[in-house]
Amino acid sequence: MSTPTDRARRGTPEDRARHGRAARKDVPRSAHALWxxxxxxxxxxxxxxxxxxxxLPELxxxxxxxxxxSPLSFLRGAAAVMAADLAAQPHTGLAVQLCGDAHLLNFGLHSSPERALLLDLRDFDETFPGPFEWDVKRLAASVAVAALENGHARARAREAARAAVTGYRTAMRRLAGLGELAVWYDRVDAGSLLPLVRSAGRRHGMNSSLTRARRRTSLPALGRLTEVVDGRLRIVHDPPLLEPAGPADMATLRKTFSDYRSTLTEERRHxxxxxxxxxxxxxxxxxxGVGMRCFVVLLAGRDADDPLFLQIKEARTSVLEAHLPNGPYVHPGHRVVSGQRLLQAAPDLFLGWMSGPQGRAFYWRRLHDTKDCVEVAGLGPAALLGYARLCGTVLARAHARSGDRIAIAAYLGGSGGFDRAVAEFALTYADxxxxxxxxxxAAVAAGVVTAEPGV
Structure with a gap:
């Protein structure tokens, strides 16, 4: 399997399209349904x-x-399980920078540096180069699970999963006809959700998601996450979800903060x-990601009312790495940051990485930047179908920045056969x-593992 950008660097558009169509001989589009x-x-x-x-054992x-x-929550936490399942199938070899966890709940709203509200991917812990269809299948499967969980008929669940794939295919075919800069600057504005808001109604949460995202900045977070102790601003104590860093952790974080700073560009360091x-x-x-080491740091700018919250999260081997050739990055934090910069239309200004104690890898990003996700629980068939199609469009835009969009578009074709096949896979995988x-x-009931629900 070539790297995501190898083929895109060489060959005419006609050559690249022939390469995409040739991949159908190894993996026919209808074969994606069989699993x-x-x-x-x-x-x-x-x-x-x-x-x-x-x-961390206590978490x-x-x-x-x-x-x-719920099954949807299980699927979200079981990226390693699905990665092994996908690796057991033949793949197209048409590589992109995968999100690695393109679950429906890992799409959401975030703000660009220009404060435009965008719909985009928002989780990159598992990002890694691999066959484009792995992300598409994870998205479609999560849509099918969400539909069934919402009480939709199986035919409706299949239709919603197919809409996600159709959104991907039609967007990729559109992007295949654009120039490089046009693809790079392509984005999905949050305004695309407005027709769905109107059709879903307030009771289903789309309207509230947009409202929260527009209001969600560092100032409201200051009130939720901090308190004044002995005249000094401190992060609140809310165990086990939020606990003050001990003296050793605090000293380490101050040291690694300096190391992280060196991975930023000059103007961002300034x-x-x-x-x-x-x-x-x-x-x-x-x-x-629960149980991995994660911290939040409170910084103050002009004064106490000018906060900046940064999140430091442990980066580990991607769940995809056991199933694919070696990637270009040795440092897991570097992998996550570079993957996010490739995939997101407007990545965080403060993305950076460094190594911590015992050689553990970490990455840094802004904690609050008007992020929110659409509440898919309770969405009716029409609203879920529309949202799934938008998420497929977002995923295609992300993949087109790193992979050979012309070859992928040629493989997908215009008939919808790939859409139907992946929708069938999605319904099977939902079961x-x-x-x-x-x-x-059952494992929890038998005491094999311990679960603490509702936290």
């Missing part, structure tokens, strides 16, 4: 337990508590130098996810 769990499929709970070996029950909440270090705390985030979720519940 059965192999007899020797690894036990999902055992796969999750292997990931626990170097996680493992929180992770399992979040994953047992901006960061206008802030001073105030406080830090350990923070629990996400589902699959498997329900069984895996039940298996985790």
């Amino acid at each position: 059965l769990p192999p007899a020797d499929r690894p036990d999902p709970v055992a796969t999750l337990e292997r990931q626990d070996r170097d996680r 493992r029950p929180v992770r399992y508590g979040r994953m047992t909440a 901006l960061l130098d206008r802030y001073r270090f105030v406080d830090a705390a350990r923070k629990v985030v996400g589902v699959g 498997l996810t329900a069984a895996d979720h039940a298996g985790l519940g």
